[in-house]
C-alpha cells in the first residue's frame with residue numbers, strides 16, 4: 001500500500017501514520033522527522049534547514065525531493081510506505097509522480113486530515129515528542145504513562161522548537177499558500193479521501209480504516 005497523508009501542521013499526520021505503519025507493516029516516512037534528526041546530529045543538511053524550519057517556512061523542493069527519492073529507493077519501501085508531510089508543494093507532488101513512475105509504482109490513497117486552524121493552535125502547544133525515538137504525545141489527548149517520559153524508550157520528552165505560537169501561525173500560513181493546492185491536485189487524480197481530524201485520535205483512525213477497508 002502506497003499512501004500519502006496530507007494535512008495542516010498539527011492535523012495528526014504523524015499520529016495516524018505511526019498507527020498505520022504498525023497496522024500495515026510498512027515504513028512511516030516523515031520529512032519533518034528526517035530534517036529534525038539531521039538538525040540534532042549537526043549534519044550539513046541539518047545546518048541548511050534549521051533556520052527555515054524554525055521560521056515556519058519550507059525547505060527547498062530540490063533538497064526535499066532528493067531526500068525522498070533516496071529513502072523510497074530503499075528495500076523496505078518495496079511493498080509500500082506512508083509519506084507524512086511530503087509532498088507539500090505542487091512541484092514536490094510532480095517530483096513524486098516522476099519517482100513513482102521510475103519505480104513502476106502508483107499511489108493507492110491520499111488521506112487528507114481536515115482540522116480547523118483554531119483547533120491546531122490549541123493542539124500544538126500541548127504536543128511533546130521523544131528526541132530519541134520520535135514517538136509523539138499530547139499532554140491532554142495522548143499522554144505518556146509517566147509524565148514527561150517516553151513510554152517506548154524512557155527518554156525525557158521535549159517540546160518541538162517550532163511549536164511556539166508565532167511559528168505555528170507562520171506554518172499555518174505556509175500551509176494555506178503552498179500545500180492546500182495539493183487537495184485539488186489529488187482530487188483531479190481520483191486519489192483524495194478526506195477524513196476529519198477535529199475530534200478524538202481514535203475517531204480519525206476509524207475513519208481512515210473505513211476509507212481503506214481495514215478491519216480494526
Ligand code: AP5
Pocket residue numbers: 007008009010011012013014015016030031032033035052053056057058059060064084085086087088092123124126127128136137138139141142171197198199200201202204
Ligand atoms: P513536519 O514535521 O511535517 O510538521 P508539520 O506538517 O508542521 O506537522 P506536525 O508534525 O506539526 O503535525 P502532525 O500533522 O504530524 O500532527 P501530530 O500527529 O504530531 O514539518 C516540520 C517542518 O519541516 C516544516 O514546517 C518545514 O519547514 C519542514 N518540512 C517538512 N516536510 C517538508 C517538505 N515536504 N517540504 C519542505 N519543507 C518540509 O499531532 C499534533 C499533536 O496533536 C500531537 O501532540 C498529537 O498527540 C495530538 N493529536 C493528534 N491528533 C489529535 C486529535 N484528533 N485530537 C487531539 N489531539 C490530537
Ligand code: MG
Pocket residue numbers: 013014015030032084085
Ligand atoms: Mg508530524
